[in-house]
Amino acid sequence: MTDQKRYVCDTCSLISYFDTIFEPLGAGISLSNSARAIIDEAISPTFDNIKLSIPSVVFFEIFDKWLLTEENTRKFFYDAFSKLRNSPNVEIKPIERGVMEKLVTIEDELFRHEIYDKIVVASAIELECPLLTTDTIIIEYNKKRGRIPKILS
Numbered sequence: 001m002t003d004q005k006r007y008v009c010d011t012c013s014l015i016s017y018f019d020t021i022f023e024p025l026g027a028g029i030s031l032s033n034s035a036r037a038i039i040d041e042a043i044s045p046t047f048d049n050i051k052l053s054i055p056s057v058v059f060f061e062i063f064d065k066w067l068l069t070e071e072n073t074r075k076f077f078y079d080a081f082s083k084l085r086n087s088p089n090v091e092i093k094p095i096e097r098g099v100m101e102k103l104v105t106i107e108d109e110l111f112r113h114e115i116y117d118k119i120v121v122a123s124a125i126e127l128e129c130p131l132l133t134t135d136t137i138i139i140e141y142n143k144k145r146g147r148i149p150k151i152l153s
Contacts, residue, residue, distance in 0.1 A: 004051040004089070007038055007152070008124040011061045011116060013132040014039075014054070018080040022066060035132045035152045042089045052090045055099075055123045059092070061116040095119060098126040110141045124148045 015022045016031035017039045031039075042052035059081070067073040084090045093099075102122035110118055121138055124131040130150035133139065142148045 004049055006051040006053055006127060006129040007042075008053045008055065008120065008127060008129055008131045009039065009058070010120045010131065010133040010135060010138070011058045012134045014058060014062070014080070015066065016134060018076070021072070021075050021079055031132075031134060032153055038132060038152065043083055043087045044089075045087070048089060050089055052084075052087075053093050053123065053127060053129070054084065054090065055093050055095065055120050057095060057116050057119045061114075093123060096126075099123050102126045108141060108144065109137055113137055121148065 013031055013035060017036060038050055039052060041047040041050040062076065063073070067076055085092070099119060099122045102125045103118055105125075106118050106121060110121060117135060117138060120131070120133070121141070125147050128149060130152055131138070131142075131148050132152050134153045139151050139153060142151050
């Protein structure tokens with residue numbers, strides 16, 4: 001195994017990546033080609049240079065807001081979650097102590113933002129790695145504060 005480059009992935013990025021599952025609910029969320037390629041490589045069994053870290057709270061948000069029917073839930077589980085779960089390059093991260101410690105340092109426009117997003121941001125800060133997101137509030141927060149090494153939208 002080579003040295004892996006780690007990225008944190010947020011809910012918007014997963015919804016955009018698996019857009020066929022979330023259509024038409026995911027309309028308007030557009031993931032860049034470079035961010036899409038990172039997820040492709042993480043899921044692919046032929047690559048091992050990317051580690052995709054998905055905070056477990058991302059799946060809570062997906063279940064809470066996006067999977068409103070049994071059919072959508074089954075489709076997500078078999079077409080997306082199983083693919084992610086079975087990839088050795090994808091890790092589903094629990095909310096750990098360091099993330100909680102970073103969470104209390106989030107300020108400004110993110111202070112009142114959704115808890116799901118704040119935990120994702122805290123995860124990227126804790127892991128000191130780039131974040132895949134299309135969330136404009138997170139992008140603006142990082143432009144202002146520079147707490148995440150890089151944002152790929």
